[in-house]
């Protein structure tokens with residue numbers, strides 16, 4: 001973490017992500033089996049194509065067995081479910097990610113629930129959601145974005161000499177992918193957690209209570225400087241594309257007005273370069289973990305009934 005132009009420390013998600021990827025690649029190299037990640041892309045959503053390409057690249061850089069299944073937008077729900085079932089049964093695949101959003105007409109809940117929980121490296125299956133919600137984090141696959149945000153919170157808290165335990169944490173946004181699992185992770189570290197959302201009364205006042213403020217609403221620069229408690233740790237999960245300075249150009253901004261926040265916060269994740277790079281790194285960490293757990297199950301089965309496993 002380095003001092004920024006304003007008062008706040010800028011939390012460097014690129015460096016943190018590179019450190020996670022280096023550790024994952026090192027551990028993967030020491031395994032007997034190559035961790036295998038299958039990414040399924042249905043349709044031609046341009047943003048999804050970019051994300052999926054980055055996931056494949058990261059998997060290769062970690063030395064994983066990486067496969068991508070590109071399906072046309074006309075793929076039926078039944079076909080997609082059959083592919084997931086085949087990947088569930090494939091011993092070379094330890095992690096399965098079905099890129100969202102899925103084409104219209106496909107029930108994404110049904111598809112995600114077909115993924116074997118132990119291969120659910122997105123952490124979206126109800127079994128993993130339940131394990132996280134009941135505090136059994138050691139057994140859960142934790143969704144990648146909140147898991148990455150949590151690593152950055154721990155790193156920033158260390159740098160600022162702060163405790164997460166007992167801190168007031170406010171999460172703005174109640175999505176299943178970020179807001180809710182983020183709340184569970186902060187709760188597991190004994191923070192006092194509030195989830196705020198579009199119906200929250202006096203949202204700026206609630207946000208100002210936060211020692212740790214997590215913005216995950218998907219509204220460009222919604223959180224202003226005067227919503228932030230002086231010295232707070234601010235985690236901006238938003239990635240919003242807005243018109244740029246020149247006609248026809250765009251730029252990325254977060255859910256927090258960065259320049260204003262820099263003058264008030266104790267530490268903040270920038271956009272781009274904050275939480276974003278952590279998501280893919282945590283996907284690789286989850287895939288490595290899935291591969292290790294599969295190897296341990298295989299070893300247990302071999303001990304329990306020698307000769308039954310090849």
Ligand code: GUN
Nearest residue numbers: 097098099100101122144
């Ligand atoms: N689409 C945008 N983000 C994600 C993600 O984290 N996982 C999946 N499966 N799809 C996404």
